[in-house]
Amino acid sequence: MTEEIMAMAQALGQVSESQQGALEALCVSAETELTGRLRDGVTPEDCGPAFVLGCAWLALAGLAGGQYGGGGSFTAGSVTIREAGSGENRERAAALRLQAETVLGPYLKDRGFMFQGVEG
Template sequence: MQEEILTLARTLSGPGEDEETALALLCKAAEKEWTGRLREGVGPEECREAFLCAAALSATAGLLAGRSGMRFTAGNVSVTEPEGGKSAEALRREAERLMGPYVTAAEFRFRGVRG
């Protein structure tokens, strides 16, 4: 799955030659993260399309967050943003939305509960 995630992330992020290694590592980390968050009894193959997209979006978000003066190109459309963080956050939210039915909540904590 890692190669498929990397292919999708390349399409989304348009990495420069100097970003390829970082993107590959981010894809590997995203795959591990999403695999670890899957609900019990759910495997990556059971939610394949959402899993691949979410991992690619997460890796792309990581890459964009590290860029300054981010430029995102998809086909004939280019968007330039002085802060890559805003776009990165939107990608993370989309990944969460896609995987919502298959994962446990991120960073869920009980507060103020006495037990």
């Protein structure tokens, strides 16, 4: 299934030739992570194409998250050079991760805050 995820990620994202190795590792990692987060009794095959799509978006989130710089600067005399901040790539990575979790939401175990009944 990793090959399908890799092909989907390449189709969805702008992946350079130099990023192919990293993307493949991220696709394997995404497949492992999301398989482990599936509800009990649910397999990746049960999710249909949503699983491949979710894994591809999660892999692209990892790739985007690794592309941000430090936003540093230096000054030489009266000239200051500033590197653009990393906020845009972090936001893109977060949006891609959210998209992956949204498309697979019906198949994933519950995470986060839940209410529990309390007698009054």
